Amino acid sequence: MNITKLENIKNRYEELTTLLSKAEIIANNKEWVKLSKEQNTLEPVVLCYTSYIKAKGDLEGAKELQKSEKDSDMLEMIELEIEEKKEEVERLTGELKILLLPQDPNDEKDVIMEIRAGAGGDEAGLFGAVLTRMYKMYAHQNRWTVEDIDISETEIGGIKEAVFSVKGKGVYAKLKFESGVHRVQRVPETETQGRVHTSTVTVAVLAEAEDVVVEINEKDLKIDTYRSGGAGGQHVNKTESAIRITHMPTGIVVQCQDGRSQIQNREKAMQVLRTRLYDKAQRDAEEKHSAERKGQVGTGDRSERIRTYNFKEGRVSDHRIGLNLYSLTEFVNGDIEGMIEALRIADQTAKLESEG
Numbered sequence: 001m002n003i004t005k006l007e008n009i010k011n012r013y014e015e016l017t018t019l020l021s022k023a024e025i026i027a028n029n030k031e032w033v034k035l036s037k038e039q040n041t042l043e044p045v046v047l048c049y050t051s052y053i054k055a056k057g058d059l060e061g062a063k064e065l066q067k068s069e070k071d072s073d074m075l076e077m078i079e080l081e082i083e084e085k086k087e088e089v090e091r092l093t094g095e096l097k098i099l100l101l102p103q104d105p106n107d108e109k110d111v112i113m114e115i116r117a118g119a120g121g122d123e124a125g126l127f128g129a130v131l132t133r134m135y136k137m138y139a140h141q142n143r144w145t146v147e148d149i150d151i152s153e154t155e156i157g158g159i160k161e162a163v164f165s166v167k168g169k170g171v172y173a174k175l176k177f178e179s180g181v182h183r184v185q186r187v188p189e190t191e192t193q194g195r196v197h198t199s200t201v202t203v204a205v206l207a208e209a210e211d212v213v214v215e216i217n218e219k220d221l222k223i224d225t226y227r228s229g230g231a232g233g234q235h236v237n238k239t240e241s242a243i244r245i246t247h248m249p250t251g252i253v254v255q256c257q258d259g260r261s262q263i264q265n266r267e268k269a270m271q272v273l274r275t276r277l278y279d280k281a282q283r284d285a286e287e288k289h290s291a292e293r294k295g296q297v298g299t300g301d302r303s304e305r306i307r308t309y310n311f312k313e314g315r316v317s318d319h320r321i322g323l324n325l326y327s328l329t330e331f332v333n334g335d336i337e338g339m340i341e342a343l344r345i346a347d348q349t350a351k352l353e354s355e356g
Contacts, residue, residue, distance in 0.1 A: 002100065006049045013039060013046045045099045052092040059085035101351050106207035107173035112149070112275045113205055115162045118181065120199025125158025127184040127309075128201045130332055132162045135178070137334025144168030148258045149268050163256075163272065165208065172207045177343040179205045180306030187312070196312060200305070208271070209278030216274065222246040225262060243269045252276050321346045 016039040019025055025032050062081045069075050115132050117124035139146045145167045152160040166175065182201045187194055225240040242257035243265040254276065256269040308317045314328045316339070323342050325331060331339070 005100065006045070006096065009042055009045050010049060013042045016042070041103075045096070048092060048095050048099060052089065052096060055085055055088040055092055059089055097352060098348050101348065104173070104176070106176070108170060109172045110165060110167040110208040111172050111175055111205050112163065112165050112208055112272055113175070113178075113203065115159065115204075116202045117154075117158065117160055118200035118202050120184075120197065122154060122156055122158060123184075123186075123188045123197050124199040124201055125154040125160060126156070126188070127182075127199055128159040128162065129157060130184075131182060131201055131203065132159060132164075134332050134334055134336065135166075135175070136164070138336050139166050139168070139171075141334055141337075142168060142171075142174075144171055149272060150254075150256050150258060165271075167208075172205070174340050174344075175205045176207075177340060177347070178203050183305050183308045185308060185310045185312065206275045206279045207282075209274040216247070216270075216277070220248050222248060223266075241265060245269045245273055247273055247277065250277065250280065252280070318343065 016035055020032065020035055020039065025035065059082065062078055062085060066075065066078045066082065069078060113135060115128050115135075117128045120127075136146050147165045147167070148162075149165060150161065150163040152162075154160060180203060182203055183198060184201070185196055185198050188197050222245070224244040224246075226242045226244065227240050241260070241262045242255065243262060244253065244255040245266075246253045252273065254269045254272040256265040256272065258265070258268070306318065306320055308319070309315075309328060309332070310317070311328060314326055316325045316328050316331050317323070318339060321342060323339065325339060327335065
């Protein structure tokens with residue numbers, strides 16, 4: 001464990017505490033918010049390190065006392081205290097190692113989720129609607145804000161594609177593990193012989209890009225307008241308020257028809273475009289600098305099947321960590337926190353092992 005790094009963090013935290021009490025900083029709201037945010041980031045490390053220093057000091061004190069103590073009853077009590085303090089130091093050491101792991105710079109960002117029906121025809125569309133509802137219910141449980149951007153429905157209540165934003169505290173940190181291919185095994189309502197069908201749905205979780213992150217040249221954009229509802233839609237407006245934007249250099253196409261006006265739809269579509277370009281730039285950089293480890297939690301490799309939902313057995317299986325949950329009904333109703341926490345812990349464990 002890097003004690004020098006921990007001491008530097010502690011010193012910086014104390015420096016920030018002093019700075020935040022100065023009148024000139026308090027008067028400068030932008031600077032105060034910036035320094036306060038940095039302090040809040042360091043605080044969990046400092047609190048844990050302070051507890052670690054105390055526990056280690058108590059352990060050393062108990063060991064010194066053990067050397068001079070002659071009374072057998074007192075020695076027994078001291079030995080118990082030594083064991084307790086050893087366990088506490090070991091626990092705090094583990095927590096500090098996790099806290100010192102490099103943080104994903106996107107963890108606190110809002111996200112744009114894209115859910116698309118894959119193989120399986122109508123059944124894939126129906127399950128896409130199930131997943132869309134599941135994530136929205138989970139978002140509401142966390143008091144996050146959900147806003148639809150573009151929903152393309154099928155005639156029987158499924159979705160071809162659903163694009164929506166999720167905003168709140170630590171959204172990307174939790175939802176980033178959901179990117180990938182989700183497989184469903186169940187008997188469709190339209191199946192007369194009771195046969196189980198297998199269908200797939202792809203989920204993409206994109207860290208929402210801020211305006212300053214991605215520069216877009218207007219000359220690179222092809223912008224089309226069309227009537228909201230479009231082909232296959234059920235609600236057609238008389239005005240062409242829906243927007244489709246094509247980014248010519250990359251071929252990325254985004255569209256939005258959920259807003260009430262062409263201006264609203266254009267703003268939402270541009271935000272999706274910025275986010276997709278930001279995501280592409282990140283993935284290009286990752287591929288350039290390091291080969292992705294197949295099956296590693298959190299790589300965001302969308303070509304892999306990450307999870308299976310088996311309705312006959314009432315089972316949800318995450319193939320990356322080998323976890324099976326037999327609570328499928330609750331799961332698709334938004335109770336996915338246990339799975340997400342297990343994925344987070346597996347991700348931390350993998351990072352600790354790679355750190356050596």
